[in-house]
Structures are given as structure tokens and as C-alpha cells.
Amino acid sequence: MSSAFTPKVGFVSLGCPKALVDSEQILTQLRAEGYETAKSYDGADLVIVNTCGFIDSAVKESLDAIGEALNENGKVIVTGCLGGKKDASGEDVVQKVHPKVLAVTGPHALGEVMDAVHLHLPKPHEPFVDLVPPQGVKLTPTHYAYLKISEGCNHRCSFCIIPSLRGDLVSRPIAEVMLEAENLFKAGVKELLVISQDTSAYGVDVKFRTGFWGGKPVRTHMTDLVRSLGALASQYDAWVRLHYVYPYPHVDEAIPLMNEGHVLPYLDVPLQHSHPDVLKRMKRPANGEKNIERLRAWRAVCPDITIRSTVIAGFPGETEEEFQHLLDFLREAQIDRLGCFAYSPVEGAAANAIAPAVPDPLREERRARVMQVQEEISRQRLQAKVGTKMRVLIDQLDRNGAVARSAADAPEIDGVVYVALPYDPSRTLAVGEFVEVTVTAADAHDLWARVD
Numbered sequence: 001m002s003s004a005f006t007p008k009v010g011f012v013s014l015g016c017p018k019a020l021v022d023s024e025q026i027l028t029q030l031r032a033e034g035y036e037t038a039k040s041y042d043g044a045d046l047v048i049v050n051t052c053g054f055i056d057s058a059v060k061e062s063l064d065a066i067g068e069a070l071n072e073n074g075k076v077i078v079t080g081c082l083g084g085k086k087d088a089s090g091e092d093v094v095q096k097v098h099p100k101v102l103a104v105t106g107p108h109a110l111g112e113v114m115d116a117v118h119l120h121l122p123k124p125h126e127p128f129v130d131l132v133p134p135q136g137v138k139l140t141p142t143h144y145a146y147l148k149i150s151e152g153c154n155h156r157c158s159f160c161i162i163p164s165l166r167g168d169l170v171s172r173p174i175a176e177v178m179l180e181a182e183n184l185f186k187a188g189v190k191e192l193l194v195i196s197q198d199t200s201a202y203g204v205d206v207k208f209r210t211g212f213w214g215g216k217p218v219r220t221h222m223t224d225l226v227r228s229l230g231a232l233a234s235q236y237d238a239w240v241r242l243h244y245v246y247p248y249p250h251v252d253e254a255i256p257l258m259n260e261g262h263v264l265p266y267l268d269v270p271l272q273h274s275h276p277d278v279l280k281r282m283k284r285p286a287n288g289e290k291n292i293e294r295l296r297a298w299r300a301v302c303p304d305i306t307i308r309s310t311v312i313a314g315f316p317g318e319t320e321e322e323f324q325h326l327l328d329f330l331r332e333a334q335i336d337r338l339g340c341f342a343y344s345p346v347e348g349a350a351a352n353a354i355a356p357a358v359p360d361p362l363r364e365e366r367r368a369r370v371m372q373v374q375e376e377i378s379r380q381r382l383q384a385k386v387g388t389k390m391r392v393l394i395d396q397l398d399r400n401g402a403v404a405r406s407a408a409d410a411p412e413i414d415g416v417v418y419v420a421l422p423y424d425p426s427r428t429l430a431v432g433e434f435v436e437v438t439v440t441a442a443d444a445h446d447l448w449a450r451v452d
């Protein structure tokens with residue numbers, strides 16, 4: 001254990017980008033109050049584990065991580081989605097398995113986590129507030145960062161337990177979101193990834209209240225946010241990418257802004273299925289029948305737009321005919337980037353009660369059929385980019401060249417652009433640099449390119 005004069009906190013961060021943002025906020029607060037972060041369990045006076053409770057494998061990973069922290073260190077505070085979860089008998093899942101944890105909170109609970117830290121590891125007398133960089137502490141590489149604009153969700157999709165874990169939608173004030181974005185750009189962030197459970201619903205909970213940014217009124221609304229972020233990004237020559245956008249009519253207003261430059265022509269639209277009856281059983285927001293028209297209209301306004309989506313195969317009750325509808329939809333929609341999950345029952349989700357369940361092997365088979373169809377679509381769409389010029393952002397460098405991403409590639413979930421080292425040895429490349437390239441080859445996922 002380290003000296004009590006400079007209290008050190010170990011941190012384990014699991015889960016999705018939204019959980020990552022929670023981790024960043026906790027780490028920022030710890031640093032603001034003078035705590036240090038320990039790199040190992042035995043160098044820490046206390047360990048915080050930020051958990052994920054979305055699917056069963058994530059629950060197991062989180063419980064294992066808590067067990068490891070207890071064994072290695074002994075003083076453990078648990079936060080995150082699993083922390084908010086109860087079992088069928090109403091007992092706290094974490095406390096039941098690991099009764100020795102010091103405290104358990106749900107997600108997005110900065111105040112509660114800090115209260116628990118103060119209780120078990122009192123804060124130093126003179127907080128080194130000036131140690132905190134204005135952008136906070138980031139866990140992502142410094143050239144890109146996630147910007148969480150709201151927490152929770154007003155929908156009740158039957159396969160999802162996020163609303164019961166995180167509650168209804170709570171939008172962050174627009175001025176606060178813009179200030180965080182500005183601090184991130186000032187700190188050198190070149191790509192901002194806007195996240196939430198439902199980005200298109202931003203501001204619904206506060207009736208699109210008007211806030212102020214740069215001395216001007218701005219509504220707490222997706223269109224105003226996108227416009228303001230785009231204008232800010234252009235001052236810093238940076239990108240803004242939108243995730244988790246539902247195809248509501250007002251999203252149409254954001255598409256022309258993508259033609260103006262700094263808001264990337266990229267929309268992550270989680271459609272989940274195409275058949276109206278399946279969508280009804282899923283209790284999905286937004287109308288499945290109009291989705292093809294909407295995608296067409298977006299492409300007419302912004303021909304370069306990249307559409308990313310996810311779908312679920314083998315949802316309870318899915319018939320072969322409904323599944324075929326999904327395959328036909330995908331062939332017609334020509335979605336650029338697609339993730340497909342075989343339905344996996346999440347404990348506590350209403351969909352588990354829908355009959356008949358699709359047998360496990362059939363769910364997997366359908367997932368494989370979706371991916372086969374999508375692979376061909378993706379191969380053709382990427383092939384059409386060979387010979388074109390594009391701007392890419394460099395993520396990594398190695399001896400052979402750079403791994404970069406274009407406007408069409410979100411970090412971690414999409415493909416990449418492999419950039420060959422320039423012939424001219426005086427032309428060096430750097431992580432976080434934008435580079436103009438020409439695409440030389442493609443497969444079904446990635447591109448290869450040379451520096452112009």
C-alpha cells in the first residue's frame with residue numbers, strides 16, 4: 001500500500017463508451033481533489049471498478065474484475081450498470097456475490113462514488129486543482145474523445161434493460177456540452193464522438209430549453225447542437241461524429257449540415273430490424289416502413305453519407321418470412337457498415353417472455369446469413385472507393401505505415417485505412433494528424449491507401 005499522504009486510487013473501467021465517459025468524469029474529479037491514480041493494485045489505497053451489466057458475459061467479466069480487485073487490494077468501490085442491478089429476489093447482484101465491497105453505486109453516480117471515496121480514503125488537505133487539465137482526464141487516445149450529451153432513455157425496447165438501469169432521459173445543458181467540446185478541442189482532440197442512448201432525443205426532457213453559448217441563444221436540440229459543434233470544430237480543424245441517432249423526421253435537418261464539412265457525413269442509426277411486426281415486438285422507436293425512404297432522402301441531400309447500423313437476428317417470434325424481409329431490406333438499403341447480433345436474452349428484458357423463442361443454432365445461422373449478405377454489400381461499396389482521394393486521421397504508426405480512419409470509420413467499430421509510408425523519407429506522419437490520401441485497394445472491411 002502507498003503512503004496515506006498522497007492517496008492513490010486504482011481504476012478498472014469496463015463497458016461501453018457511455019461507461020467510459022463516467023470513468024473519465026470520476027478520474028477527473030479524483031485528480032481535481034488531489035488523489036493520484038495507481039497503475040497497479042498493490043500501489044493503490046483503494047480500487048474503483050466501473051462495471052457493465054448489459055449482457056450475461058459482461059456481468060461475468062465485471063464480477064470477475066471485482067473479485068480480482070478484492071483479492072489483490074481488498075478495498076473496492078463498485079460503480080456502473082451492474083452496480084444498479086438487482087436479481088429476481090430484489091437483491092443487489094454485486095453485494096450478493098462480493099459482500100466485502102465497500103460501496104456499490106449505479107451508473108452515472110459521480111457524487112455517490114466520490115462520497116464513498118471520501119469515506120474510505122479521506123481526501124488530501126490541499127487539493128491540487130491546477131493538476132487537472134481543462135479537458136479532464138481522458139481514457140481514449142488524445143486525438144479523439146467521446147462527448148456524452150445525455151443519460152438514460154425514454155424508450156422501452158423489449159430487449160433492453162438500460163432504462164431500468166439508467167432511468168429516463170436526462171439531457172445535459174447545451175452550454176455545458178459545448179464547453180466540454182471546446183475544452184477537448186483546445187486540448188488537441190481532432191475527433192469528437194457524440195454519444196448518448198438516443199442522440200436524436202436530445203433536449204426532449206427539457207422541452208428543448210434555450211441555453212446560451214458564445215453569447216447567442218441555442219436550443220437544447222439535436223439540430224442546434226450539431227450546428228454549434230460543427231462551427232466549433234471548424235475553428236479547430238476537427239471532426240464531429242454522431243452516434244445512436246434514430247431516424248426521426250427532425251434528423252433530416254442535420255443532414256445538410258454534413259455537407260458543410262466538420263460534422264462528418266456519418267450517421268450511426270441502430271435500426272435492429274426491418275419487418276414492422278418484429279419492430280412492434282421489439283417496441284422500437286421510429287417507423288420501420290419509412291426507413292428506406294429516409295435513407296434515400298439522406299443520400300440525395302448528402303451523397304457521401306456513410307450509414308452505420310446494427311440489427312438483431314433471431315429475435316423471439318422471428319419467422320423465416322420476417323427474416324427474409326430483413327435480408328431484402330439490407331440488399332435494398334445498402335448500409336455501409338453493419339453489425340449483427342444473434343438475439344441474446346438479457347436477464348430482466350421483457351422480450352424473453354415473447355414466444356416462440358428462436359432456437360440458438362437458428363439465431364446463429366441467421367446472423368451468419370446477414371453477415372454474408374452484408375459482406376458482399378460492403379465489399380462493393382468499398383471497392384467503389386478505390387482510386388478516390390480522401391482525408392484520413394492517423395490513429396497509430398508502425399514500421400510499415402499508419403493505421404488511419406476516414407470519415408466513414410468510427411474508432412473500434414468500423415474498418416480502417418492502412419496508409420503506406422510516403423516514398424519521400426522527409427515526409428513524416430504523426431498520430432492525430434489529418435492526411436490526404438488516394439485509395440489503392442479495398443477488401444470487405446478496410447481500405448489501403450498512399451499519401452498524396
Ligand code: SF4
Nearest residue numbers: 153155157160162197
Ligand atoms: S432506445 Fe431502446 S435499445 Fe436504446 S437504450 Fe432506449 S430502450 Fe434501450
